[in-house]
Amino acid sequence: MDQRDKLDQARERVIESIAQNMDLYSVTSSVGRLYGTMFFENGPMTLDEMKEKLHMSKTSMSTGVRSLMELQMVEKVWKKGERKDLYKTNDDWYKTFSDFFCIRWRKGIELNQKALNDSIAELREAMEGNDLDDEEKQSVEADLEKMQYAMEYYTWLNKVVDLFESGEIFDIVEKP
Structure with missing residues (x-):
């Protein structure tokens, strides 16, 4: 060869x-x-x-x-x-990656936050009514906790995306 x-x-x-x-x-x-x-x-x-x-x-x-x-x-x-x-x-693969994935992440975050906000509102409304028994109330409370955890995650992920969009990520993880 x-x-x-x-x-x-x-x-x-x-x-x-x-x-x-x-x-x-x-x-x-x-x-x-x-x-x-x-x-x-x-x-x-x-x-x-x-x-x-x-x-x-x-x-x-x-x-x-x-x-x-x-x-x-x-x-x-x-x-x-x-x-x-x-x-x-x-030639700037770092920028290409950042731009592309920031767009994707933001779309995903927005979609999931909207679904969570809508569901949280519905569950809180259900809790205000007197139609739920104790077991159902516990289930709704558990779901609300999980959804709040998910909202905290998406708030964190938004901060990660902000680091990429601003370029601050490269202060944390330097380009070679």
Whole structure:
């Protein structure tokens, strides 16, 4: 195996690993392969170059690039004299991770807090009525305690997300 083959094999191993883990970002492994391929390029790529390198349709490349741009993992760049659109990976993986997961975490937190608030209100209303026997009241009280614990967790998680959004997380856990 010559040096070029070793380089290709090493790159392919990383590209395949990236492709397999892209489900964290809710994208397909083929889009992950596209990202990995673009990552190892020494400059921006056109859709035609991506198509040639990955042996996929231009439409697939366009769709994949659009998905990666929405995730802010790829950006369109301009080059003097080039008429075709050029794309390159966003080199700040820390920011990409932070942005993506903060959006996901916030959505999850909001959804769960709303469900908890609605349920807590209903359970408190049920406690105010005289329709519950002692066993049911104990059950409602236990549920309210669990829901309060969950609310405390989501308050904490919001603080964690704040650390990522503000960049303060990197004061706690330094980037290499």
